[in-house]
Amino acid sequence: MTHFRITEAAExxxxxxxxxxxxxxxxxxxxxxxxSGVQVVDxxxxxxxxxxxSTDAADVGHVRSSARNRFVGLVTKVTVDGLMAQVELQSGPxxxxxxxxxxxxxxxxxxxxxxxxxxxxxxxVVLETDKEPVA
Numbered sequence: 086m087t088h089f090r091i092t093e094a095a096e097x098x099x100x101x102x103x104x105x106x107x108x109x110x111x112x113x114x115x116x117x118x119x120x121s122g123v124q125v126v127d128x129x130x131x132x133x134x135x136x137x138x139s140t141d142a143a144d145v146g147h148v149r150s151s152a153r154n155r156f157v158g159l160v161t162k163v164t165v166d167g168l169m170a171q172v173e174l175q176s177g178p179x180x181x182x183x184x185x186x187x188x189x190x191x192x193x194x195x196x197x198x199x200x201x202x203x204x205x206x207x208x209x210v211v212l213e214t215d216k217e218p219v220a
Contacts, residue, residue: 087128088119094126098135099177108134152206156181160199163190174201181205 091109095102105126108114113134114126158176170190174181181203195201 088117088125089128089131090119090123090125094131096178098131098138099179150204152204154205154207156203156205158201158203160195160197160201163195163197165190170195172201174203176203 089097091105092102095105105114109116109126114130117125117127119125156174156176156179158174158179158181160172161175161180162171162173164171165187168187170185170187172183172185172190172195174183183203193201
């Protein structure tokens with residue numbers, strides 16, 4: 086069973102340590118202690134609660150979409166060079182970079198400080214985990 090320290094759990098899902106502690110206090114997550122006596126939360130419980138926090142990405146606002154990965158964030162950089170533009174979006178701890186035509190960036194009125202939504206649909210997604218220590 087995977088457990089995470091409160092700080093690590095908060096970091097993983099983009100909330101504050103205090104938010105995780107409030108969830109423990111209200112009974113949403115259960116608290117345990119690791120071998121060192123440090124407070125930890127169960128990874129499976131954290132994952133289940135995280136899923137309840139998300140909205141159905143396929144039915145948002147006035148648009149239906151087959152894409153399930155939507156990141157709402159703040160535009161932090163717009164670089165226009167000739168016909169192309171590079172736009173950076175910060176969504177919580179995630180930095181997303183999009184390349185598009187300069188015309189599209191202008192039409193979307195993408196400026197630093199504006200709200201944006203990155204919609205990602207990919208047929209291949211790579212997942213990584215930390216290496217386990219060799220015994």
